[in-house]
Amino acid sequence: xxxxxxxxxxxxxxxxxxxxxxxxxxxxxxxxxxxxxxxxxxxxxxxxxxxxxxxxxxxxxxxxxxxxxxxxxxxxxxxxxxxxxxxxxxxxxxxxxxxxxxxxxxxxxxxxxxxxxxxxxxxxxxxxxxxxxxxxxxxxxxxxxxxxxxxxxxxxxxxxxxxxxxxxxxxxxxxxxxxxxxxxxxxxxxxxxxxxxxxxxxxxxxxxxxxxxxxxxxxxxxxxxxxxxxxxxxxxxxxxxxxxxxxxxxxxxxxxxxxxxxxxxxxxxxxxxxxxxxxxxxxxxxxxxxxxxxxxxxxxxxxxxxxxxxxxxxxxxxxxxxxxxxxxxxxxxxxxxxxxxxxxxxxxxxxxxxxxxxxxxxxxxxxxxxxxxxxxxxxxxxxxxxxxxxxxxxxxxxxxxxxxxxxxxxxxxxxxxxxxxxxxxxxxxxxxxxxxxxxxxxxxxxxxxxxxxxxxxxxxxxxx
Numbered sequence: 001x002x003x004x005x006x007x008x009x010x011x012x013x014x015x016x017x018x019x020x021x022x023x024x025x026x027x028x029x030x031x032x033x034x035x036x037x038x039x040x041x042x043x044x045x046x047x048x049x050x051x052x053x054x055x056x057x058x059x060x061x062x063x064x065x066x067x068x069x070x071x072x073x074x075x076x077x078x079x080x081x082x083x084x085x086x087x088x089x090x091x092x093x094x095x096x097x098x099x100x101x102x103x104x105x106x107x108x109x110x111x112x113x114x115x116x117x118x119x120x121x122x123x124x125x126x127x128x129x130x131x132x133x134x135x136x137x138x139x140x141x142x143x144x145x146x147x148x149x150x151x152x153x154x155x156x157x158x159x160x161x162x163x164x165x166x167x168x169x170x171x172x173x174x175x176x177x178x179x180x181x182x183x184x185x186x187x188x189x190x191x192x193x194x195x196x197x198x199x200x201x202x203x204x205x206x207x208x209x210x211x212x213x214x215x216x217x218x219x220x221x222x223x224x225x226x227x228x229x230x231x232x233x234x235x236x237x238x239x240x241x242x243x244x245x246x247x248x249x250x251x252x253x254x255x256x257x258x259x260x261x262x263x264x265x266x267x268x269x270x271x272x273x274x275x276x277x278x279x280x281x282x283x284x285x286x287x288x289x290x291x292x293x294x295x296x297x298x299x300x301x302x303x304x305x306x307x308x309x310x311x312x313x314x315x316x317x318x319x320x321x322x323x324x325x326x327x328x329x330x331x332x333x334x335x336x337x338x339x340x341x342x343x344x345x346x347x348x349x350x351x352x353x354x355x356x357x358x359x360x361x362x363x364x365x366x367x368x369x370x371x372x373x374x375x376x377x378x379x380x381x382x383x384x385x386x387x388x389x390x391x392x393x394x395x396x397x398x399x400x401x402x403x404x405x406x407x408x409x410x411x412x413x414x415x416x417x418x419x420x421x422x423x424x425x426x427x428x429x430x431x432x433x434x435x436x437x438x439x440x441x442x443x444x445x446x447x448x449x450x451x452x453x454x455x456x457x458x459x460x461x462x463x464x
Contacts, residue, residue: 012126013041015049015078018148019067020057022204022252023112023175024085025148026157028055030115031084033145035122039129046073050126051080051107053118056087056099058174060353064090064098071103082121084110089174090356112175113160144192150404152444153200153423154193158186158234162206163213166281167292167360168321168352171206180212183220183229187237194241199444200248200402201238202422207294209255232262239271246446248402250422252277255294256303261310268311273419276307280318283338284331287324290363304342315420317346322379323372324352326365332375339382345390346426347383351376384457391427391454401429401449401461403441410434410441410463416449418459427457434463 014035018028031053035042046052052074056067067087074081083099089111090098099109108121147154161176162169190201205211212218212229219226227233231254238249249272254260256278267274280300282288307314320335339347351372354361399418406414414431421427431441431449441447441463449461 011039011041011129012050013043013048014122014126015043015046015052015074016055017044017052017070017074018055019070020055020059020063020085022155022202023157023160023206024055024057026155026204027085027113027115029146029148031055031118032148034115034119036146038119040122040126046077049078051082051122052078053082053084053122056083056085058085058087058090058098058355059169059171060350060355062353063087064355068099068102071099071106075103075105079105080125081106082108082110082118082125084112084114084118086112086171086174088112088114090170093356144189144196149423150443151197152402152404153202154198155202155204156186156190156193157181157204158208158211159205163210164207164294165292165359167290167363168281168324168355168358170355170357173357175206178207178210178214180215180229183212183227183234183237184222186234187222187227187241190238190241194245194247197444198247199245199446200250200423201242202250202252203234203238204252206253207255208251208253209257209260232259232266235263235266235272239266242272248273248419250275250419252422254278256280256300257294258303261303261306264307264310264314267314274311274314275317275419275422276314277317277422280344281321282324282335284327284334287327287331287335290326291321291324291360301338301342315345316342317348317422317426318344319348319350320379321350321352322375323367325360325363325367327352327367327375332378336379336382339379339386343386343390344383345420346387347379348425349376349379349383387457388454391457391459394451394459395453397451398448399429399451399459399461401431401447401463403431403443403445403447404428406431406441406443410439414441414463416441416447427459429459429461430455432460432462436464439463 043049054071057063083106088109092098107125110117159180161178162172163178211231215229217228217230219228242249254276266272401416403414403416413433416429418429447463449463451459451461453460
């Protein structure tokens with residue numbers, strides 16, 4: 001046996017499972033980067049691992065169940081499990097840790113954004129193997145560390161926590177109040193990602209529009225020039241940074257504050273993608289009031305109209321809640337009318353989930369689950385009809401497509417996305433085999449394609 005094989009067999013291996021939202025994903029990437037820096041092997045499977053880390057989600061009941069089931073599976077297959085993430089911060093009504101109560105044999109439990117606590121737990125159960133003269137961290141992305149996403153796109157988290165107290169949400173109790181990252185650090189990470197080959201940067205936060213509120217928009221520095229810690233300045237800098245690389249910048253979870261109007265102008269001039277992920281959640285003023293949603297809900301239609309006037313190509317995606325406690329049929333119909341008038345391009349909808357500790361659970365008028373699900377289905381029928389109509393309007397257009405999959409250099413076609421579709425949550429562009437024999441499709445590169453049809457939520461296109 002060679003020295004290399006002997007070393008591979010003796011290096012401790014950590015299995016890793018990441019659940020939940022993109023914010024949890026970036027937490028996972030930090031942990032994996034640290035594990036690699038200290039010389040641990042990492043794996044996406046439980047088998048053969050010396051211990052397993054499960055990064056959990058605790059937002060809605062289905063996510064809690066998936067997380068608890070995954071922890072149980074890891075314990076059954078491996079036996080040594082460290083739990084982190086939002087579910088790790090949840091308590092029972094009696095004040096006990098929920099994970100500990102359900103799975104008392106786990107090695108350790110931490111909350112979200114707890115890289116050091118996770119590493120301390122790893123060190124206590126699996127000693128560091130790092131040899132600074134032998135082990136090297138893969139550094140293709142420099143300070144950005146390791147990525148769980150494909151090499152050609154990446155999420156960048158600009159802040160942690162949230163200052164709002166929406167009555168259906170328990171995120172602040174798990175992730176705390178808003179803490180904005182220094183803008184210089186964010187831009188440094190973004191630059192490393194572009195240098196490493198990323199062609200699409202997805203900006204995420206719990207409230208992207210609120211970036212810098214906690215620091216009173218403190219001035220930071222990037223490459224010697226002052227930059228304010230606020231969304232407009234960040235987007236301006238990211239757009240300028242992405243341009244030489246021909247890369248996209250996509251914004252997620254942007255609350256509809258009036259200040260967003262200035263960002264729309266950057267979309268109109270091509271600085272960033274004309275795509276906006278806005279968590280409206282509902283349309284009726286009374287429901288929004290009971291939700292304690294920020295921003296002026298009754299003005300959202302006017303705001304959307306002004307956005308489309310300023311940037312006709314803008315694509316809007318959003319999430320909504322059907323069957324919120326006390327929601328009347330008339331209030332729900334108001335939401336459907338809003339959807340038809342606003343023409344939201346991509347919409348998701350949850351039937352209200354009474355997650356433990358959510359203030360909305362105490363509101364009068366909790367609806368039966370059958371009613372909540374029926375309203376969710378009616379909402380999605382309207383949303384899908386709007387989306388299908390808007391997709392058909394694209395037939396005949398030429399669009400730039402970022403290629404996500406292209407077996408055999410695309411000789412039999414491939415899968416990509418236009419500016420209108422974020423990875424995994426929206427649709428795709430199904431690419432037909434190129435007409436030219438010399439034409440190739442490569443993952444992570446762009447191609448021009450003519451839209452020739454639609455299939456459900458997706459477009460069909462002919463690359464050229």
